[in-house]
Amino acid sequence: MSNEPGPSAPALTSRIHGCLLGGALGDALGFAVGTDSMEEIRRRFGQRGLTGFHALTESPFSDETQLTLYTVDGLVEALEWANSGVGADVNACLWLAYLRWLATQGEEAGPRAPAPQPRWIDRQAVLHERRRPDKTSISGLATGEMGTAFRPVNPASKGYGTVVRSAPFGLVPHITPDAVYKLSTDAAALTHGHPAARQSAGIFSLLIHRLVSGEGLPEAAAAVAAHSRTLNEVAPELPQRLETALRLAANGAVSPEELTDALGEGVAAEEALAVALYAVLATAPGPGKAGGDNHGTDDAGADTLPVRHFREALALAVNHGGNSDSTGSLAGNILGAFYGEECLPADWLGSLEAPEAVRGMANLLVGVTTAEG
Structure with missing residues (x-):
């Protein structure tokens, strides 16, 4: 990592809002096609698939965004305690936040689990909607047991439910990369125990952290892919998927069918991260790419380069016949952290x-991490 100072407070504010709003947009776009096959997506939206919200009558986001915002809330509570001079167990704050999300889904954690005190986020009605929640996250939290890295809940699960909620760890400034990684992997162990699921969450958080610190997109992607090869706990599927994603992106766009053959459908955590990373890199502006294809949007001529990149990357991230809300959410997080709000x-x-729920949580995180409040 560079020793240069991180972004100024205004830049950080834009990146926090961009990351959370971008993730929600990608989640909503992907949720509209769910796990439909490419044949079905093309039947509904044409040969290019779903390329924007103009084709939709409604655009709800899913549990990916709900859990991301509850991750923000857990971090905010821990930082509120720290800012008041009181130490707090960050993972315990996150566990309590996720237990409150569990309750919004109409599920119980059992008599052994604590009863968390309600917070602002719990009053947001949209977060009480049940949007095909991740079954492993539900089952892990419903045990009433607080998993740890040494005794994780659901030890064999490597699903996407860890990585899709982990962007906020990379948004907290002034902490070391090692701390970012540990916070994210510890939180993943609350519901998913497989090394690949926990490592995918940690590597994704490190990618967001590098981007928020001002690093370039290809440089940050290459760095975290290299870092994934050095992790002690054996989970070879993560570095393999990331290396394949980087190679595919460097060679140009492939068909949706080729994409899922190479990277998977985004059901496993490392697959979801690899598909999202491929999508943002394959559409990144560069020689011969500037201007891009605006996928039939009404205001194509008015789009700035970051907006074009966002549109194109998100379309690529969700049109593959796999777990589209997960891959769309991650791609939106990445580009929002990289560009800030200007890409939305x-x-x-x-x-x-x-949007008031997403912006509200973004503002709370800004308030405890910058001088702007």
């Missing part, structure tokens, strides 16, 4: 469900 299409933001 205004017309897409106008279609986003409950």
